[in-house]
Amino acid sequence: xxxxxxxxxxxxxxxxxxxxxxxxxxxxxxxxxxxxxxxxxxxxxxxxxxxxxxxxxxxxxxxxxxxxxxxxxxxxxxxxxxxxxxxxxxxxxxxxxxxxxxxxxxxxxxxxxxxxxxxxxxxxxxxxxxxxxxxxxxxxxxxxxxxxxxxxxxxxxxxxxxxxxxxxxxxxxxxxxxxxxxx
Numbered sequence: 117x118x119x120x121x122x123x124x125x126x127x128x129x130x131x132x133x134x135x136x137x138x139x140x141x142x143x144x145x146x147x148x149x150x151x152x153x154x155x156x157x158x159x160x161x162x163x164x165x166x167x168x169x170x171x172x173x174x175x176x177x178x179x180x181x182x183x184x185x186x187x188x189x190x191x192x193x194x195x196x197x198x199x200x201x202x203x204x205x206x207x208x209x210x211x212x213x214x215x216x217x218x219x220x221x222x223x224x225x226x227x228x229x230x231x232x233x234x235x236x237x238x239x240x241x242x243x244x245x246x247x248x249x250x251x252x253x254x255x256x257x258x259x260x261x262x263x264x265x266x267x268x269x270x271x272x273x274x275x276x277x278x279x280x281x282x283x284x285x286x287x288x289x290x291x292x293x294x295x296x297x298x299x
Contacts, residue, residue: 121189121226121235123242126179131168134181139280141190141225146286147263150206154287171195178247182226182239187278190226190235192243192297194219196251204257204284207295211279214253219247221258240274244298259284259293271296 126134134182142163143155171177176197182190199205199215208215224238224243244256259282260267276296284293 121182138229154289157287189230207280219256
């Protein structure tokens with residue numbers, strides 16, 4: 117069972133740790149048939165220092181870290197505003213969500229060694245609470261791979277429901293996600 121994690125707002129000083137956690141955890145969430153080169157490209161291009169520095173500085177982003185005595189063990193990122201994902205936007209609009217202003221749980225990852233102690237739940241609830249207190253109580257959506265049953269079960273326990281699907285690119289390789297919503 118993982119260590120007890122506490123959550124706090126991410127700062128610019130956390131960016132190197134966030135990049136390291138992303139490089140370690142993103143591949144674990146990919147389906148086994150994902151091309152390793154596609155994962156490498158995705159991590160390099162979408163989860164590097166410029167991306168995390170931008171999110172931490174962006175007033176429309178809510179970045180939260182989970183840590184223990186050993187340091188940052190996970191993170192969550194919620195983006196608030198217009199849903200810019202065409203597939204998710206169509207799905208959300210189809211179930212009556214105003215896609216002009218929503219929360220997107222863009223990322224949430226906890227290192228494998230820190231899983232099992234409720235840290236992911238603590239991280240999720242802290243990020244949702246901070247996003248709601250900063251940007252308002254809005255519907256929250258996320259996408260997770262259709263084959264990631266463990267993630268889907270975690271989100272369902274947190275009040276998310278599957279409302280459709282979308283296509284997601286990892287290093288140019290097409291994947292299919294379920295779109296989940298918490299109103």
